Amino acid sequence: MENFTPVSALTGGALIGISATLLLLFNGRMAGVSGIMNGVFNSPKSEARWRLAFLAGLVAGAVLFDLIAPGFFTARQGYPLGLLAAGGFLVGFGTRMSNGCTSGHGICGIANLSPRSLLATLTFMAGGIMTVYIIRHVLELPA
Amino acid sequence: MNKRILLALVSGILFGLGLSLSQMVNPAKVLGFLDITGNWDPSLAFVMIGALAVAFVSFRWVLKRPAPILDDGFHVSRRRDIDKPLLLGAGLFGIGWGMTGYCPGPAVASLGLGTLEALVMVASIYAGFFAQKWFAERK
Numbered sequence: 001m002e003n004f005t006p007v008s009a010l011t012g013g014a015l016i017g018i019s020a021t022l023l024l025l026f027n028g029r030m031a032g033v034s035g036i037m038n039g040v041f042n043s044p045k046s047e048a049r050w051r052l053a054f055l056a057g058l059v060a061g062a063v064l065f066d067l068i069a070p071g072f073f074t075a076r077q078g079y080p081l082g083l084l085a086a087g088g089f090l091v092g093f094g095t096r097m098s099n100g101c102t103s104g105h106g107i108c109g110i111a112n113l114s115p116r117s118l119l120a121t122l123t124f125m126a127g128g129i130m131t132v133y134i135i136r137h138v139l140e141l142p143a
Numbered sequence: 144m145n146k147r148i149l150l151a152l153v154s155g156i157l158f159g160l161g162l163s164l165s166q167m168v169n170p171a172k173v174l175g176f177l178d179i180t181g182n183w184d185p186s187l188a189f190v191m192i193g194a195l196a197v198a199f200v201s202f203r204w205v206l207k208r209p210a211p212i213l214d215d216g217f218h219v220s221r222r223r224d225i226d227k228p229l230l231l232g233a234g235l236f237g238i239g240w241g242m243t244g245y246c247p248g249p250a251v252a253s254l255g256l257g258t259l260e261a262l263v264m265v266a267s268i269y270a271g272f273f274a275q276k277w278f279a280e281r282k
Contacts, residue, residue, distance in 0.1 A: 003172065003175065003184045003186070004184060004185065004186055005166065005186045006185075006186055006189045008164050008165060008166070008186075009165045009166070009186045009187055009188075009189035009190045009193065010189040010190070010192060010193040011164055011165070011193065012160075012161040012162065012163070012164035012165025012166070012167070012190055012193065013161065013165055013189060013190035013191060013192060013193025013194040013195075013196075013197075014161070014193040014194065014196065014197050015157050015158070015160055015161030015164065015165075015193075016157075016158055016161035016162065016165070016190070016193070016194040017193060017194040017195065017196065017197025017198045017201070018157055018161075018197055018201075019154045019155070019157035019158040019161060020154075020158075020194070020197075020198050021197060021198060021201040021202070021205065022150065022153065022154045022157070023150070023151065023154040024201075024202065024205050024206075024211065024217070024219075025201075025205045025208075025211060025212060026146075026147070026150045026211055026212045026213045027147050027150055027151060027154075027211055027213055027214055028210065028211030028213075028214040028216060028217040028218050028219075029151075029218050030218070030219060030220075031154065031158060033158075033246075033247040033248035033251065034247040034268075037247055037251065037268065037269070037272070038272050041269075041272075042276075049145070049148055050145075050147050050148050050150075050151040051151070053148045053149070053151040053152040053155065054151040054152065054154060054155035054158075055155060055251050056152060056155060057151065057152045057153065057154060057155020057156040057157075057158065057159060058155045058156075058158055058159040058162070058248065058251045058252045058255075059159065059251065059252060059254050059255040060152075060155070060156050060159060060255065061155065061156040061157065061158060061159015061160040061161075061162070061163060061252060061255070062159045062160075062162065062163050062168060062252040062253060062254075062255035062256055063255040063256075064156065064159070064160060065159070065160050065163035065164065066163070066255065066256060072163070072166075073166055073169045073171075073172070075256065075258055076169075076170055076171050076244075076260065079170070079260060081259070081260075081263055083242055083243065084242075084243050084245075084260060084263045084264060084267070085263055085266075085267045086239075086242065086267075087238075087239040087240070087241075087242030087243035087245075087267075088239065088243060088245070088250070088263060088264045088265075088266070088267025088268050088270075088271065089239070089267045089268075089270050089271040089274070090235045090236065090238050090239030090242070090271060091236055091239035091240060091243065091245070091246065091247065091250075091264075091267075091268050091271060092239075092247075092267065092268035092269060092270060092271020092272045092274070092275070093232075093235055093236075093239075093271035093272075093274055093275045093278075094231075094232045094233065094234070094235030094236030094237070094238070094239060094271070095232065095236050095247060095268075095271075095272075096232070096271070096272050096275040096276065097228045097229075097231060097232025097235065097275055097279075098228060098229045098230070098231070098232025098233040098236060099220070099229070099232070101236060101246050101247045101248070102240075102246040102247070102248065103158075103246075103247075103248050105233070106191060107191065107194045107195060107198055108198065108202075109220075110195060111195055111198035111199050111201075111202045112202055112206075112219065114220070114222075114223070115223060115225065116220075116222055116223065116224070116225060116229055119225055119229065119230065119233075120229055120230070120232075120233040121233075123230050123233035123234050123237060124233040124234070124236045124237035124240060125237065126234075126237060127233065127234045127235070127236065127237020127238045127240070127241065128177045128237040128238075128240040128241035129177050129178075129179055129237075129241070130237075130238075130241070131177075131237065131238045131240070131241025131242055132174055132177040132178045132181075132241045133178070133179075133180060135241070135242070136178055136181055137180060137181065143174075
């Protein structure tokens with residue numbers, strides 16, 4: 001538990017909640033990142049633009065934070081790229097198939113009292129926990 | 144700049160700051176959160192608690208309006224059905240999340256940190272999107 005950081009996690013979470021609120025209040029959109037990413041290439045031009053702006057904001061937010069608090073955490077080194085590529089593919093495939101990810105289902109959908117989103121969230125949490133268990137404690141890979 | 148685009152940019156920046164402060168962009172921390180039988184770090188549960196504490200209240204309030212400020216209507220899914228693609232897709236996503244420590248938001252935000260990991264993640268997430276689209280249209 002030496003890395004326990006509940007206050008920054010709670011505050012960061014609140015910022016995400018405020019961000020999702022603004023997007024819904026002004027634009028009437030759910031801040032679901034996988035859907036927004038997908039829509040950049042699968043929407044008419046006017047629709048693609050606000051999505052691209054949101055994604056550019058995500059990148060800019062990370063850059064800004066790194067300027068304010070450089071070295072806030074140590075970047076992971078040497079993680080197997082094959083595992084990343086295969087896992088990233090499943091993240092993309094799975095979030096399209098279930099129409100949402102951690103933000104769309106886990107935050108916006110649950111806040112909107114959607115039973116679909118609650119069940120999706122429980123399922124991907126369970127999937128993530130089982131996968132880490134298998135990788136770390138069954139296969140004992142250094143990941 | 145169009146107001147809607149500017150708003151999306153501001154919302155994205157806040158979201159990116161939140162992902163950074165909470166360390167959702169730190170894949171080692173994410174895997175530590177998912178590793179409940181190991182040296183468990185429960186911190187990231189508080190990200191969801193923080194986000195939901197805000198959104199539970201604010202969404203009720205916002206959705207009482209007849210329309211959002213800059214659009215004619217809300218673009219919100221009203222589906223209530225539980226189907227196989229929902230559960231299978233969420234399961235596959237969870238496996239990918241556990242293999243990498245990245246979900247889509249942090250993968251995109253991490254592009255700002257200039258890591259090779261972020262590039263590989265975003266490229267392979269898009270490969271997954273296109274593969275799923277192809278797969279769904281083929282059926």
